[in-house]
Amino acid sequence: MAQHFLLSSAARSLSLKEIYKAGEDAAYKAFCDIRWASTDGDAVCPRCGGCDAYTITTRRKFKCRACHHQFSVTSGTIFAFRKLDFVDLLAAICLFVSNSKGMSAVQFSRTLSVQYKTAWVLAHKLREALSAEIDGAELDGEVEIDGAYFGGHIRPENEKSDRKDRRLK
Numbered sequence: 001m002a003q004h005f006l007l008s009s010a011a012r013s014l015s016l017k018e019i020y021k022a023g024e025d026a027a028y029k030a031f032c033d034i035r036w037a038s039t040d041g042d043a044v045c046p047r048c049g050g051c052d053a054y055t056i057t058t059r060r061k062f063k064c065r066a067c068h069h070q071f072s073v074t075s076g077t078i079f080a081f082r083k084l085d086f087v088d089l090l091a092a093i094c095l096f097v098s099n100s101k102g103m104s105a106v107q108f109s110r111t112l113s114v115q116y117k118t119a120w121v122l123a124h125k126l127r128e129a130l131s132a133e134i135d136g137a138e139l140d141g142e143v144e145i146d147g148a149y150f151g152g153h154i155r156p157e158n159e160k161s162d163r164k165d166r167r168l169k
């Protein structure tokens with residue numbers, strides 16, 4: 001696989017306004033174009049690699065003519081079993097890549113108007129995809145790195161046997 005979409009120039013040109021203005025169908029098409037870039041957005045069966053599939057338009061699914069496998073544009077990706085609309089997923093990617101300081105789940109939840117838990121899972125999946133993509137990658141040339149401190153005090157395990165010792169006398 002080539003460069004990850006989140007790092008590509010196509011992602012940088014995303015704007016929230018344009019995503020919502022273009023609507024759900026356009027967002028769905030964007031996902032197809034990104035996933036199946038080599039076939040100009042035509043579905044490719046993830047099981048057998050066949051390029052000939054029936055389109056089940058009503059459910060936005062495909063059925064492979066060769067192996068009869070049913071799949072969707074998100075099958076086998078981090079967006080499989082998605083609950084959000086495609087516009088919201090695209091908007092989430094847009095927010096994720098354009099907030100250089102990161103995006104908290106609370107921010108996602110408020111901005112996209114989705115439940116905190118949904119936002120949390122989505123944010124984690126995006127981070128996971130990004131880290132999986134750059135895993136093992138080597139940098140060259142002049143490299144600049146920002147530093148940050150995490151954690152600090154590690155809370156000891158809350159063992160019941162220790163508790164009576166900490167009780168105030």
Ligand SMILES: [Zn+2]
Pocket residue numbers: 045046047048049050064065066067068069
């Ligand atoms: Zn197939």
